[in-house]
Amino acid sequence: MTEPSARPAGYFYLGLALVTAATLALEIIQTRMLSVVTWYHLAFFVISMAMFGMTLGALRVFLQPDRFGPDALGRTLPRTALWTSLAVGLCYLDQSVLAPEVAMSASTLVVFTRLALTLAIPFYFSGICVTLALTRAAYPIGVVYGADLAGAALGCLAVLPLLSLLDGPGAIFAVAGVMAIGGWSFARWGREQRLGRWALAAAGLMIALAVANGATYFGLDPIIVKGVAEKRHWVSYEKWNSFSRVVAYRDREEPARNVLWAASPNTPERRVTFKEMNIDGLAGTRMFRWNDEPGALDFLLYDATSPAYALRRGKVAVIGVGGGKDLHTALAAGNEAVLGIELNPVFIDLLTGRYRQFAGLADRPGVHLVADEARSYLTRSDERFDILQASLIDTWAATGAGAFSLSENAIYTVEAWRIFLDHLTDDGVFTVSRWYAPGHIDETARLVSLATATLLDAGATEPRAHLLVGAYDQVATLLVAKRPFSPEDVQRFADHLASMGFSLVLAPGHEATAPILARLADCTTRKELDRLAASYALDLSPPTDSRPFFFNLLRLSRPWEIAAYLGRPAGVVAGNLIATLTLLAILLITVTFAAATILIPRRFAPADMQRPRAGALVYFALIGLGFMLTEIGIMQRLSVFLGHPVYSLAVVLFALIFFTGLGSFASERLPLTTPARLAIYSLSLAAYLALAAFLLPHINTWFQGFSLAGRIAVSLALLAPAGLGMGQAFPAGMRLAKHGAGDPTPWLWGVNGAAGVMAGVVAIVVSIAWGITVTLLLGALCYLILPLSAKGLFSSSKA
Numbered sequence: 117m118t119e120p121s122a123r124p125a126g127y128f129y130l131g132l133a134l135v136t137a138a139t140l141a142l143e144i145i146q147t148r149m150l151s152v153v154t155w156y157h158l159a160f161f162v163i164s165m166a167m168f169g170m171t172l173g174a175l176r177v178f179l180q181p182d183r184f185g186p187d188a189l190g191r192t193l194p195r196t197a198l199w200t201s202l203a204v205g206l207c208y209l210d211q212s213v214l215a216p217e218v219a220m221s222a223s224t225l226v227v228f229t230r231l232a233l234t235l236a237i238p239f240y241f242s243g244i245c246v247t248l249a250l251t252r253a254a255y256p257i258g259v260v261y262g263a264d265l266a267g268a269a270l271g272c273l274a275v276l277p278l279l280s281l282l283d284g285p286g287a288i289f290a291v292a293g294v295m296a297i298g299g300w301s302f303a304r305w306g307r308e309q310r311l312g313r314w315a316l317a318a319a320g321l322m323i324a325l326a327v328a329n330g331a332t333y334f335g336l337d338p339i340i341v342k343g344v345a346e347k348r349h350w351v352s353y354e355k356w357n358s359f360s361r362v363v364a365y366r367d368r369e370e371p372a373r374n375v376l377w378a379a380s381p382n383t384p385e386r387r388v389t390f391k392e393m394n395i396d397g398l399a400g401t402r403m404f405r406w407n408d409e410p411g412a413l414d415f416l417l418y419d420a421t422s423p424a425y426a427l428r429r430g431k432v433a434v435i436g437v438g439g440g441k442d443l444h445t446a447l448a449a450g451n452e453a454v455l456g457i458e459l460n461p462v463f464i465d466l467l468t469g470r471y472r473q474f475a476g477l478a479d480r481p482g483v484h485l486v487a488d489e490a491r492s493y494l495t496r497s498d499e500r501f502d503i504l505q506a507s508l509i510d511t512w513a514a515t516g517a518g519a520f521s522l523s524e525n526a527i528y529t530v531e532a533w534r535i536f537l538d539h540l541t542d543d544g545v546f547t548v549s550r551w552y553a554p555g556h557i558d559e560t561a562r563l564v565s566l567a568t569a570t571l572l573d574a575g576a577t578e579p580r581a582h583l584l585v586g587a588y589d590q591v592a593t594l595l596v597a598k599r600p601f602s603p604e605d606v607q608r609f610a611d612h613l614a615s616m617g618f619s620l621v622l623a624p625g626h627e628a629t630a631p632i633l634a635r636l637a638d639c640t641t642r643k644e645l646d647r648l649a650a651s652y653a654l655d656l657s658p659p660t661d662s663r664p665f666f667f668n669l670l671r672l673s674r675p676w677e678i679a680a681y682l683g684r685p686a687g688v689v690a691g692n693l694i695a696t697l698t699l700l701a702i703l704l705i706t707v708t709f710a711a712a713t714i715l716i717p718r719r720f721a722p723a724d725m726q727r728p729r730a731g732a733l734v735y736f737a738l739i740g741l742g743f744m745l746t747e748i749g750i751m752q753r754l755s756v757f758l759g760h761p762v763y764s765l766a767v768v769l770f771a772l773i774f775f776t777g778l779g780s781f782a783s784e785r786l787p788l789t790t791p792a793r794l795a796i797y798s799l800s801l802a803a804y805l806a807l808a809a810f811l812l813p814h815i816n817t818w819f820q821g822f823s824l825a826g827r828i829a830v831s832l833a834l835l836a837p838a839g840l841g842m843g844q845a846f847p848a849g850m851r852l853a854k855h856g857a858g859d860p861t862p863w864l865w866g867v868n869g870a871a872g873v874m875a876g877v878v879a880i881v882v883s884i885a886w887g888i889t890v891t892l893l894l895g896a897l898c899y900l901i902l903p904l905s906a907k908g909l910f911s912s913s914k915a
Contacts, residue, residue, distance in 0.1 A: 779843020
């Protein structure tokens with residue numbers, strides 16, 4: 117057996133970096149996959165199962181020290197990396213045939229148990245591998261942990277090209293291939309040539325599967341998507357990226373009234389050709405074939421999303437282009453200058469490339485298409501518009517910031533709507549359409565609350581004078597004017613709705629169809645509006661950048677009120693209820709799991725195993741909690757500031773993990789070896805995180821007009837001190853804990869991971885209930901009280 121000191125350290129660090137890169141990339145890609153296959157709120161399930169698997173791996177290393185001793189490291193590291201690679205591929209094959217649909221039945225429990233196992237098993241083997249590298253290798257812990265984090269940071273970046281070049285399943289197989297290459301690198305380090313050959317063979321197989329799967333629509337893809345069997349034979353185009361999967365189906369021809377979101381009973385009798393498209397298997401959009409005949413697209417004006425064109429003409433901007441329906445509507449209404457702003461570059465690529473002739477928009481004079489986030493683009497623009505339209509923007513796709521952080525959250529806040537109003541002409545109108553359920557107009561009420569708050573913030577004294585709402589079937593459309601609507605505007609709007617067979621829901625001088633809407637619109641101060649919104653069981657408070665969760669109407673801060681909806685969910689609340697109960701269930705599971713991670717090893721550890729003091733367990737739990745609370749809070753804030761879900765991965769998550777890795781490297785030169793040093797460190801880091809919590813709400817105001825490069829630079833300047841500081845705590849604790857026989861560090865690593873799992877869920881709950889600032893302050897508090905828990909570590913190190 118070759119002595120560890122005689123082995124080439126470079127292969128060890130490369131193997132660890134590749135394994136952690138593949139591990140984090142797998143977690144992100146599986147989140148993306150589950151967001152497609154099932155509902156967005158269950159994507160968070162992946163994060164929990166990933167950390168659950170890794171923590172179980174760490175606990176196994178702790179409970180079986182003889183099996184995983186330092187002498188066997190050269191063999192066990194490549195072997196566990198190889199097992200992880202094979203488990204990734206095999207477990208995905210099982211996942212692809214599952215139908216994880218939410219229903220109250222024992223079968224559902226069986227399906228989700230099986231799904232949990234297939235998600236957790238690869239991370240279990242990865243957890244063994246990473247734990248061994250961190251706790252058994254005879255290398256400086258600061259450097260080892262730094263290599264771990266450097267690999268994880270690269271894994272964040274790797275997701276972007278993998279999902280762009282391949283499909284989701286192909287990206288999973290590619291990750292398995294990278295994991296196998298990590299096993300080969302460990303085999304070179306351990307001089308295990310046979311294992312190295314097996315690892316290269318596995319890498320070749322997985323990468324071949326990845327390439328082959330990405331080259332066809334009929335590969336190893338999920339069979340059931342959102343509870344419905346995928347009609348792969350109808351697919352004409354499929355494209356993945358880090359925050360969506362877009363599918364376009366073959367051309368169809370239907371009566372016009374069948375292809376509108378809420379078609380007037382008076383819709384012309386004609387047949388139209390279109391492509392049905394969806395995002396993540398559910399959120400639909402349609403692309404209509406361009407027709408040069410006069411009036412050929414006039415049927416689009418009979419949709420309940422289009423009444424603004426009965427009041428205004430001129431320069432139009434459409435937020436959320438999708439398949440181009442609203443652009444076609446603007447042209448059909450006679451507007452000659454139309455700007456389309458689309459967050460997802462896939463749709464812009466389709467409209468300007470593959471389906472350019474079909475849609476006919478890119479070649480229309482006056483039409484301009486932009487792939488960007490709307491509020492970010494408009495902040496940098498001096499353009500003013502007569503109509504600014506945002507219709508039914510809700511992809512329900514989980515982003516890199518985690519589930520419950522949807523890519524469209526950023527456009528439904530007071531700060532965003534102020535930007536939109538500022539980019540209207542003096543007589544301009546901002547029109548927003550949302551889903552509507554007569555008798556359950558919860559989302560409509562929150563929309564009116566948001567509009568009222570925005571108008572009050574802009575200086576309006578009578579918000580209701582600026583608001584019009586019409587509705588039909590399942591769609592309500594809100595019009596917000598920069599100036600009060602004139603009596604002629606109101607009458608023309610009412611006449612238009614009547615001619616279409618639509619309902620007038622809210623207008624100046626007219627009785628509202630629901631008293632709640634009138635009360636919200638009649639508020640004349642923000643304090644009055646907040647007091648009124650707080651009096652309802654549903655969360656009707658206007659969303660802000662600090663609480664940008666427009667779609668979450670149940671108050672997590674008042675859980676006893678959620679129970680009132682258990683027996684009678686309807687409308688938007690029905691989906692909210694499932695999402696909220698899922699989140700709370702995962703929170704309960706993670707808390708139980710974290711407790712078990714502490715209690716079970718104490719009960720079943722070998723008699724001669726060293727048991728760390730309670731303070732050591734609390735120390736590692738606190739740094740797990742603090743890091744995840746800070747990471748998620750900063751990601752939620754800066755993803756809005758940077759203006760695109762891709763940047764949550766490419767800038768925020770990558771940079772934070774990267775700087776944390778640098779902090780770990782630096783800890784070798786600046787170790788926290790005394791209680792005084794730890795106290796100064798904790799106070800400094802907590803103070804910075806608390807300062808960042810109060811500064812971040814102002815970032816959009818101060819720097820939103822900067823170029824993308826400028827906003828990235830500002831983000832990096834904020835992230836660097838946080839990451840460098842947080843990177844010190846883990847290696848410091850490991851140095852103090854790693855002494856004597858019966859090394860307890862695998863257990864402490866497991867406690868750290870379990871606390872991180874719990875913190876990820878807690879961060880989402882706290883952000884939704886009380887705001888992102890509170891989440892960040894809780895992260896700062898964890899680091900502030902760190903010295904109180906470290907007494908046991910320092911005492912043990914002297915023993």
